Amino acid sequence: MKIILTGEVAGLGTAGDVVEVKDGYARNYLLPRGAAIRWTKGGQKDVEQIRRGRKIREIATIEQANDVKSQIEGVTVRLKVRAGTGGRLFGSVTPADIVSAVKTAGGPDVDKRRIELTTPIKSLGTHRISVRLHPEVVANVGVHVESAK
Template identity: 55%
Template sequence: MAKLILTHEVTGLGAPGDVVDVKDGYARNFLLPRGLATGWSKGAEKQIAGIRKARKAREIASLDEAKAVADRLRSNPVTVAVKAGESGRLFGAVTTTHIAEAVAAAGGPTIDKRKVEIGQPIKSVGSYTVQVRLHDDVSAQIDVRVVPQA
């Protein structure tokens, strides 16, 4: 078992600043090469405190506030305009950054792109449902319409 400090959120494992025990292969082949975690040491306590402080600044503070933001997101569909070919196939894909920027442009709350979860890659024009994790107990399903750029 390897003891690591998470530097990014990993679904099903933990949030940035958490100290986790994972199998050696998972650490060596997935978490460390992708930069999602660093090795744990006694001197890393300052690093953990810094990560947690930054996380608190970005996080939605209360459960009630998270529910209110979730209601606003559910009620407002988001439109993302991207370059597309004649058949509706995109040049590239819609990313979490595109979605976070589109939510802010539509007058919605500022959301962290790392909290947006896209189930299947979005590579064609159409309507999609995307999940946004706002709080440990609150997540919102938002409707995303992908349209060709004019």
């Protein structure tokens, strides 16, 4: 099945790419999650719009990505959240929370879709977060999650 990606899918492509995938993968995974739309002749206009939006948000060169990486890694990120006894959080820390904490700490603007959380953050302490700035550049950030009491 031919689809248009609306977001970045690891191992498949980025937003605006037209790719051919197996029918089951598209129907059961990509389409329900909103990561893709079906390709049609009229959908080609959507591809251009998605690519324009991606171009505005993306970091174009490796040099830019390395500059942003050094800025992010040079910032101490602290998040104050509500926690219960034993250090368990009420809910979890989201990528949007991390982006706002980086901005508050004096770091650069980062798209929340660039933050890669392998496991949800549901406890107090220091956690390592990866930020994929460019296909070849990944910044590692330490996020200190503290109780808001």
